[in-house]
Amino acid sequence: MEALRFALPGMSLAALACGEGEPVLALHGWMDNAASFAPLAPFWRRGRLIALDLPGHGHSDHRQGAYYFVDYLYEIYQVVEQLGGQVHLLGHSMGAMLATSFAGLFPEKVKSLQLIDGLLPLSDAPHKAAQTLKAAILSRLKQTGRPSRVYPSIEAMAQARSEAGDFSPEQALPLVLRASIEKEDGFHWRTDPKLRTTSPIRLTAEQVESLLAGLCCPVRAYLGRTGLYSGDPGRLDRELALLGLREPVWLDGGHHLQLEAPADLVRLVEEMLTLT
Secondary structure, three states: OOEEEEEEEEEEEEEEEEOOOEEEEEOOOOOOOOHHHHHHHOOOOOOOEEEEEOOOOOOOOOOOOOOOOOHHHHHHHHHHHOOOOOOEEEEEEEEHHHHHHHHHHHHHEEEEEEEEEOOOOOOOHHHHHHHHHHHHHHHHHHHHOOOOOOOOOOHHHHHHHHHHOOOOHHHHHHHHHHEEEOOOOOEEOOOOHHHOOOOOOEOOOOOHHHHHHHHHOOEEEEEEOOOOOOHHHHHHHHHHHHHOOOOEEEEEEOHHHHHHOHHHHHHHHHHHHHHH
């Protein structure tokens, strides 16, 4: 895939791209990076797939301060403008939540919305605000000054990433190669450690519903049979209803379908692009 960079005020974001035609902006999950979509490249035939490294991930710059969900939307808006002002969105996990939110806020900029094992932003009841804020403050204090873990090899990093996820070390390798940097004492993660701190605020269910009010593009969701929603049918039904979807497309695999079943996923994604 081709390396790209987007210059934003005070920040530079990296991306990987392949193909030609209308832009399909791909947004990865938390602690992943643009290489999450690299397995799609050998099968990709329709449109210009642009997989973005969100701030703090992959080869993109780190933020000076904390990471808030809503700030990603500000940065995504600027990337969409640089891509011509209108895109198809493809999001995985946190990237799917961002894609849904962006499509609801700026419907004139989104031609279609495709979601991989993620649907709506996380929400909490208002009475949990104090608990959430306290946990966030303590998580920041815990993270401050914490030494970086050092690995003897890329293979050791891939094994660790595999154990923290639901995929094999071989499937983890593209993510790890983009998320690692070699120093004198061994291999370190590039990913900003501040990403591991918890959010001080969460949207309420009513606020999430408000975000979706403007959503008007075609939507399709691809969920893993052993993925995020496999054990929570209640959550799934609520989120599908808010998206106006009767059924998702179920695929064999877990949370990272783009790593586990890239050929099947590309076929379905490009089918949707053809229809829109």
